[in-house]
Amino acid sequence: MRIARWRQGDAVGEGFVDGDVVIPFPDGVTVADVLELGLVALPGIRAASTSMGAPLADVRLLAPLVPAAIRDFVAFEEHVEGMSASIDGASEVVPEWYQAPTFYFTNPHTVLGPGEPVAPPETEKLDFELELAAVIGASAGSAGTNLTTEAAASHIFGYTIMNDWSARDLQAREMKVRLGPAKGKDFGTSLGPWIVTADELAPFVDDEGFLTIRAEVFVNGALIGEDLISNMGWPFAELVAYASRNSRIVPGDVLGSGTVGNGGCLGELWGRAGELVPPLQEGDEVRMVVEGVGDIVNTVGARVSAPPIPRARQRSRARRKA
Structure with missing residues (x-):
C-alpha cells in the first residue's frame, strides 16, 4: 500500500x-x-x-508524514570514499566506519514535500543527497529499545525517498569543530512522494536483508548518479536496531540510508570531475527515482540571507580555576 x-x-x-x-x-x-x-x-x-x-x-x-525525529546514516562505503576524495584528495574509508553504522540527527521541522522548492542559506556549494529512508511504525512484538535485528525489522512500517539537501561550504566549516553537520544540513530535507509499506518491497529483499532496488538522481533531466540500495554496508533492520541501542525509536521516526554511491551527490563528483559538475543553482530541478517507491521532484529556490553571526568573544582575563 x-x-x-x-x-x-x-x-x-x-x-x-x-x-x-x-x-x-x-x-x-x-x-x-x-x-x-x-x-x-x-x-x-x-x-x-x-x-x-x-x-x-x-x-x-505533501511530505507523507511529520517526522517525530530524523536520523541520517552514512551507510554506503562508496559515498564515503567519494566524499573523502573530494575533501582530502585521497579516497579512503576510516576503520571506524566499518565498526558501526554512524548517523546524525537533522531537523524534522524543515521537511519538504514533492514539488516544494528548497530555500537554501547563503552558500556557494549547494548539493543534494539521494537516499532511501525507513519510516518507523508500532510493533506488537517489542518496544523500541535495544532491539535485535529481527525485532527491528518488525518496526519498519515502510519506505520513502529522502533528499538530504546540503550546503557543503557551511558543512565543511562545521565538521572541523568535530561535532557533526548542523546548519549545513538543517534548512531542508525532502521526503516523498508517499510511504510504500514494507510488504510491498519484501520481494526485493535478498538473503542478507538488503533491498535490491535501483536508485537514480537527475538534475535538469540529466542522469547524475545511480546505485543499488543493496550496496549499503548494513541492511535497514540493522540500522534500526543500532538506532534503538541504549535509546528508543518511536512511530514516526525516519531513518535515512545515507547517500548512495556512484554520484548520489555532487560532492562525490567534485573529487573526480572538479568544475565540470557545478553546484546547484536557483531554478535547478532535482528528480530522484527509487525502484518500487516512485519519484520526487524539487527545485532550488532563491537563497535566503540571515542575520550576521557574531564571532566568539576573546578572553580579557585569565581563566578561573576551581
Missing part, C-alpha cells in the same frame, strides 16, 4: 494512494495514527475507507 498526505484546495487530506486515486482515511484518522497502530491495522483501515476519493492529478502531494 501507499500512504500519503495531500492538499486539495484549502484542505489537507491523509490516506491511501490507489493507482491514480487518493482515498482518505476514515474521519479523524491521520498518518500519525496509522503509524502508531502499525502495519497490522492497515487492512481494517483500508476496508473502512469508503470514500470514492479524488484523482491524484487533482491534489498536491
Whole structure:
C-alpha cells in the first residue's frame, strides 16, 4: 500500500494512494495514527475507507508524514570514499566506519514535500543527497529499545525517498569543530512522494536483508548518479536496531540510508570531475527515482540571507580555576 498526505484546495487530506486515486482515511484518522497502530491495522483501515476519493492529478502531494525525529546514516562505503576524495584528495574509508553504522540527527521541522522548492542559506556549494529512508511504525512484538535485528525489522512500517539537501561550504566549516553537520544540513530535507509499506518491497529483499532496488538522481533531466540500495554496508533492520541501542525509536521516526554511491551527490563528483559538475543553482530541478517507491521532484529556490553571526568573544582575563 501507499500512504500519503495531500492538499486539495484549502484542505489537507491523509490516506491511501490507489493507482491514480487518493482515498482518505476514515474521519479523524491521520498518518500519525496509522503509524502508531502499525502495519497490522492497515487492512481494517483500508476496508473502512469508503470514500470514492479524488484523482491524484487533482491534489498536491505533501511530505507523507511529520517526522517525530530524523536520523541520517552514512551507510554506503562508496559515498564515503567519494566524499573523502573530494575533501582530502585521497579516497579512503576510516576503520571506524566499518565498526558501526554512524548517523546524525537533522531537523524534522524543515521537511519538504514533492514539488516544494528548497530555500537554501547563503552558500556557494549547494548539493543534494539521494537516499532511501525507513519510516518507523508500532510493533506488537517489542518496544523500541535495544532491539535485535529481527525485532527491528518488525518496526519498519515502510519506505520513502529522502533528499538530504546540503550546503557543503557551511558543512565543511562545521565538521572541523568535530561535532557533526548542523546548519549545513538543517534548512531542508525532502521526503516523498508517499510511504510504500514494507510488504510491498519484501520481494526485493535478498538473503542478507538488503533491498535490491535501483536508485537514480537527475538534475535538469540529466542522469547524475545511480546505485543499488543493496550496496549499503548494513541492511535497514540493522540500522534500526543500532538506532534503538541504549535509546528508543518511536512511530514516526525516519531513518535515512545515507547517500548512495556512484554520484548520489555532487560532492562525490567534485573529487573526480572538479568544475565540470557545478553546484546547484536557483531554478535547478532535482528528480530522484527509487525502484518500487516512485519519484520526487524539487527545485532550488532563491537563497535566503540571515542575520550576521557574531564571532566568539576573546578572553580579557585569565581563566578561573576551581
